[in-house]
Amino acid sequence: MYCVQCGKKINEEALFCSFCGAKQRQKNIGESKDIEVTEEKGNKVDTSEGNNENELSSSVAEDGQNSVEESTQIEDETNSVGKETENISGEKANDKTKSSDKEEKNSNWGSWRSLLGPIYYFQEGLWKKGLLILSAVLLASSILISLFPQLSVLWTFLIVYATTFEYTSSKDIERKKQDNETMWKELPPLFNKDTVAIVAIVVSVLVLIISSENAGKSQLEESAEPVVTEVLQDNYGLDYTCNDVNITKEYENNNYRAAATLDDNSVIHVNIETYSGDRGNFNVQVPYEEAYLL
Incomplete structure (x- = not known):
């Protein structure tokens, strides 16, 4: 240690200089040391506080970054949900559009059901119903033709066919949509078999053919009555009127044997010939021996 007055080296614990007697500042030096120590501690405290502040700032920054990341993630999820919602809405819209198109197509297709009845039923997966209805149409036409032989076979069938399918097709399609019904519940389960529908259509076609033949014969018989009368009166000079003609035998080449x-109430046998299978265009022959007996 050195004297604060003369600058000579003295004992470190001396209060006064041994050379000039000046009072030394040991206390001040201690205080300065204390101050320095305190300042050092303060710096350390400040440093630690600064570190804490830095840590807090870092933590706040990290929290902020996490918040930003969470916000970004939430926004992404929201956008994803929004896109999914848009996709679902788009799919629903597409489904509605397809459904509308299908309904419109079915509506347009339904306008043809009176003419294309069985095909309409096939298209809707109700082919057995379609065949059974067609069988009923054929049988109904056969009955009408048998009762009224003068009716046209073709027109009778078409009228019954169009009327039936126009009514039944809309009802059956509606029942399928509501109850998924493919066969009428009112009928026995036997009618739901494939073979029954096929047999029914075959039998009904045969019945219609037979009925048409009989109706044609009946119409030919009815048309032949006035012709027989005309032949007897004009060709043979006989005053007879034909009241009934009944075909008794059918030959080849559209030739028939009939009883007039x-x-x-007398009965004679006549021959009837039709041209090219057309019973509306025919010729009646009364054999001489039959007229002679009258």
């Missing part, structure tokens, strides 16, 4: 009943 006259107004006096």
